[in-house]
Amino acid sequence: MGSFGDRNDAQVSAESLGLRHVLIVGGSTGQWVDRGRDHWLESARELSAAASAYGVRWLTLRPYGALGESAIEVDVEHVVHLVSCGVVIDPTSDGRQRLVDAFRAIGEGPINEASVAGSLYEPADGEPDLVVICGESDRLPPSLVWELAYAELVFTETNWETFAAQDLVAAVAQFGRRRRRFGGLDA
Numbered sequence: 001m002g003s004f005g006d007r008n009d010a011q012v013s014a015e016s017l018g019l020r021h022v023l024i025v026g027g028s029t030g031q032w033v034d035r036g037r038d039h040w041l042e043s044a045r046e047l048s049a050a051a052s053a054y055g056v057r058w059l060t061l062r063p064y065g066a067l068g069e070s071a072i073e074v075d076v077e078h079v080v081h082l083v084s085c086g087v088v089i090d091p092t093s094d095g096r097q098r099l100v101d102a103f104r105a106i107g108e109g110p111i112n113e114a115s116v117a118g119s120l121y122e123p124a125d126g127e128p129d130l131v132v133i134c135g136e137s138d139r140l141p142p143s144l145v146w147e148l149a150y151a152e153l154v155f156t157e158t159n160w161e162t163f164a165a166q167d168l169v170a171a172v173a174q175f176g177r178r179r180r181r182f183g184g185l186d187a
Contacts, residue, residue: 018129019054019055019056019129019130019172019175019176020055020056020057020058020125020126020129021056021057021058021059021060021121021124021125021126021127021128021129021130022051022056022058022059022060022128022129022130022131022132022168022172023059023060023061023062023128023130023131023132023147023151024047024059024060024061024062024131024132024134024163024168025062025063025064025131025132025133025134025135025141025143025144026063026064026133026134026135026159026160026163027063027064027134027160027161028063028064028065028066028093029063029065029066029091029093030066031063031160031161032063032091035161040089043163043164044059044061044087044089046164046165047059047061047087047163047164047165047168048085048087049085049165050165050166050168050169051085051168052084052085054172056085057084057085057086057124057125058085058086058087058088058121058124058125058126059085059086059087059088060087060088060089060090060121060124060128061087061088061089061090062090062091062092062093062143063091063093063143064093064133064134064135064141064143064160065093065094065141065142065143066093066094086123086124088121088123088124092143093142093143094142094143095141095142095143095144095145095146096145098120098143098145098146099116099120099145099146101119102116102119102120103116103119105119105122106119116146117146120146127146127147127150127151128147128151129151129152129175130151130152130154130171130172130175131144131147131151131152131153131154132154132156132167132168132171133153133154133155133156134156134158134159134160134163135155135160136155136157137155152175152178154171154174154175156170156171
Protein backbone atom coordinates (compact mmCIF):
# COMPACT_ATOMS: atom_id res chain seq x y z
CA MET A 1 0.00 0.00 0.00
CA GLY A 2 1.37 3.44 -0.93
CA SER A 3 1.06 6.54 1.13
CA PHE A 4 -2.46 7.66 1.95
CA GLY A 5 -2.25 10.50 -0.56
CA ASP A 6 -1.51 8.23 -3.54
CA ARG A 7 -4.45 7.66 -5.85
CA ASN A 8 -4.89 4.03 -6.76
CA ASP A 9 -7.62 1.77 -8.17
CA ALA A 10 -9.24 1.29 -4.75
CA GLN A 11 -9.57 5.06 -4.35
CA VAL A 12 -10.99 5.61 -7.82
CA SER A 13 -13.44 2.79 -7.13
CA ALA A 14 -14.44 4.39 -3.81
CA GLU A 15 -15.17 7.68 -5.60
CA SER A 16 -17.34 5.86 -8.14
CA LEU A 17 -19.31 4.33 -5.25
CA GLY A 18 -20.35 7.80 -4.12
CA LEU A 19 -18.51 7.88 -0.81
CA ARG A 20 -19.32 11.41 0.45
CA HIS A 21 -19.50 11.18 4.25
CA VAL A 22 -17.45 8.95 6.58
CA LEU A 23 -18.08 8.63 10.32
CA ILE A 24 -15.31 7.29 12.59
CA VAL A 25 -16.40 6.10 16.04
CA GLY A 26 -13.86 5.37 18.75
CA GLY A 27 -12.65 6.01 22.24
CA SER A 28 -14.54 7.18 25.29
CA THR A 29 -15.27 10.80 26.09
CA GLY A 30 -12.62 10.53 28.81
CA GLN A 31 -10.03 9.37 26.27
CA TRP A 32 -11.02 12.29 24.05
CA VAL A 33 -10.32 14.74 26.87
CA ASP A 34 -6.99 13.05 27.68
CA ARG A 35 -5.93 13.31 24.04
CA GLY A 36 -5.47 17.09 24.12
CA ARG A 37 -6.35 19.75 21.58
CA ASP A 38 -3.08 19.73 19.60
CA HIS A 39 -3.21 15.96 19.13
CA TRP A 40 -6.84 16.27 18.04
CA LEU A 41 -6.07 18.83 15.38
CA GLU A 42 -3.12 16.81 14.04
CA SER A 43 -5.27 13.65 13.85
CA ALA A 44 -8.08 15.59 12.18
CA ARG A 45 -5.65 16.99 9.57
CA GLU A 46 -4.23 13.55 8.78
CA LEU A 47 -7.62 11.86 8.54
CA SER A 48 -9.05 14.75 6.52
CA ALA A 49 -6.21 14.47 3.99
CA ALA A 50 -6.81 10.72 3.65
CA ALA A 51 -10.57 11.22 3.25
CA SER A 52 -10.05 14.03 0.72
CA ALA A 53 -7.94 11.71 -1.44
CA TYR A 54 -11.13 9.64 -1.88
CA GLY A 55 -13.33 12.61 -2.68
CA VAL A 56 -15.02 12.44 0.74
CA ARG A 57 -16.61 15.82 1.53
CA TRP A 58 -17.35 15.26 5.23
CA LEU A 59 -15.60 13.33 7.98
CA THR A 60 -17.32 13.04 11.37
CA LEU A 61 -15.51 11.92 14.52
CA ARG A 62 -17.57 10.63 17.46
CA PRO A 63 -16.76 8.75 20.69
CA TYR A 64 -17.71 5.09 21.04
CA GLY A 65 -19.38 5.83 24.36
CA ALA A 66 -19.03 7.54 27.70
CA LEU A 67 -17.98 4.36 29.53
CA GLY A 68 -19.56 5.43 32.80
CA GLU A 69 -18.49 9.05 32.66
CA SER A 70 -21.03 11.82 32.83
CA ALA A 71 -21.21 14.26 29.97
CA ILE A 72 -17.79 15.78 29.49
CA GLU A 73 -17.18 18.96 27.57
CA VAL A 74 -14.54 18.12 25.02
CA ASP A 75 -12.30 21.11 24.30
CA VAL A 76 -12.13 20.81 20.52
CA GLU A 77 -13.67 22.78 17.70
CA HIS A 78 -16.84 21.12 16.54
CA VAL A 79 -16.37 21.85 12.84
CA VAL A 80 -13.09 22.44 11.09
CA HIS A 81 -12.36 22.69 7.38
CA LEU A 82 -9.11 21.02 6.46
CA VAL A 83 -7.96 20.32 2.91
CA SER A 84 -11.21 19.92 0.93
CA CYS A 85 -12.95 17.80 3.54
CA GLY A 86 -14.97 19.29 6.39
CA VAL A 87 -14.39 17.61 9.75
CA VAL A 88 -17.22 17.49 12.29
CA ILE A 89 -16.16 16.59 15.82
CA ASP A 90 -19.25 15.40 17.68
CA PRO A 91 -18.53 14.62 21.35
CA THR A 92 -22.05 13.28 22.06
CA SER A 93 -21.65 9.64 23.09
CA ASP A 94 -25.36 8.86 23.60
CA GLY A 95 -27.21 8.21 20.34
CA ARG A 96 -30.61 8.64 21.99
CA GLN A 97 -29.60 12.08 23.25
CA ARG A 98 -28.47 13.00 19.73
CA LEU A 99 -31.97 12.14 18.45
CA VAL A 100 -33.62 14.20 21.19
CA ASP A 101 -31.36 17.14 20.34
CA ALA A 102 -32.20 16.75 16.63
CA PHE A 103 -35.95 16.81 17.29
CA ARG A 104 -35.51 19.85 19.52
CA ALA A 105 -33.56 21.64 16.77
CA ILE A 106 -36.31 20.91 14.23
CA GLY A 107 -38.82 22.56 16.56
CA GLU A 108 -42.19 23.11 14.94
CA GLY A 109 -40.94 22.21 11.47
CA PRO A 110 -41.91 19.02 9.66
CA ILE A 111 -40.44 15.87 11.18
CA ASN A 112 -39.47 13.37 8.51
CA GLU A 113 -36.43 11.32 7.57
CA ALA A 114 -34.78 14.20 5.70
CA SER A 115 -35.31 16.79 8.45
CA VAL A 116 -34.03 14.46 11.19
CA ALA A 117 -30.96 13.46 9.15
CA GLY A 118 -30.30 17.10 8.30
CA SER A 119 -30.45 18.08 11.96
CA LEU A 120 -28.28 15.15 13.10
CA TYR A 121 -25.45 15.77 10.63
CA GLU A 122 -25.48 19.54 10.13
CA PRO A 123 -23.38 21.06 8.60
CA ALA A 124 -22.60 17.88 6.59
CA ASP A 125 -24.84 17.57 3.56
CA GLY A 126 -25.90 13.97 4.11
CA GLU A 127 -25.85 10.87 6.25
CA PRO A 128 -22.67 8.78 6.50
CA ASP A 129 -22.12 6.26 3.74
CA LEU A 130 -19.47 4.48 5.81
CA VAL A 131 -19.14 4.10 9.59
CA VAL A 132 -15.72 2.94 10.81
CA ILE A 133 -15.92 1.53 14.34
CA CYS A 134 -12.74 1.26 16.41
CA GLY A 135 -13.72 -1.64 18.60
CA GLU A 136 -14.96 -5.17 18.81
CA SER A 137 -17.16 -6.43 15.99
CA ASP A 138 -19.63 -8.10 18.35
CA ARG A 139 -20.79 -4.85 20.00
CA LEU A 140 -22.37 -1.74 18.57
CA PRO A 141 -21.52 1.66 20.05
CA PRO A 142 -24.33 3.39 21.97
CA SER A 143 -23.46 6.57 20.06
CA LEU A 144 -24.92 5.01 16.91
CA VAL A 145 -28.69 4.95 16.58
CA TRP A 146 -29.72 6.57 13.31
CA GLU A 147 -26.67 5.38 11.35
CA LEU A 148 -27.54 1.70 11.74
CA ALA A 149 -30.36 1.91 9.19
CA TYR A 150 -28.38 2.43 5.97
CA ALA A 151 -24.70 3.09 6.59
CA GLU A 152 -22.13 0.44 5.83
CA LEU A 153 -20.24 -0.60 8.98
CA VAL A 154 -16.55 -1.50 9.03
CA PHE A 155 -15.03 -2.66 12.32
CA THR A 156 -11.33 -2.25 12.98
CA GLU A 157 -9.34 -3.61 15.89
CA THR A 158 -7.07 -0.57 15.71
CA ASN A 159 -7.11 1.29 19.00
CA TRP A 160 -8.80 4.67 18.76
CA GLU A 161 -5.74 6.48 20.04
CA THR A 162 -3.55 5.07 17.25
CA PHE A 163 -6.15 5.16 14.44
CA ALA A 164 -4.47 6.91 11.51
CA ALA A 165 -4.80 7.61 7.80
CA GLN A 166 -3.69 4.12 6.74
CA ASP A 167 -6.50 2.64 8.89
CA LEU A 168 -9.04 4.88 7.15
CA VAL A 169 -7.61 3.87 3.76
CA ALA A 170 -8.01 0.17 4.69
CA ALA A 171 -11.62 0.74 5.81
CA VAL A 172 -12.51 2.58 2.60
CA ALA A 173 -10.89 -0.19 0.54
CA GLN A 174 -13.01 -2.75 2.41
CA PHE A 175 -16.09 -0.59 1.74
CA GLY A 176 -15.20 -0.53 -1.96
CA ARG A 177 -15.03 -4.34 -2.17
CA ARG A 178 -18.48 -4.90 -0.67
CA ARG A 179 -21.75 -5.51 -2.42
CA ARG A 180 -23.95 -3.15 -0.45
CA ARG A 181 -27.64 -3.61 0.14
CA PHE A 182 -28.68 0.06 0.32
CA GLY A 183 -27.51 2.44 -2.37
CA GLY A 184 -24.53 0.37 -3.40
CA LEU A 185 -23.51 -0.81 -6.81
CA ASP A 186 -23.31 -4.47 -7.70
CA ALA A 187 -19.71 -5.61 -7.42
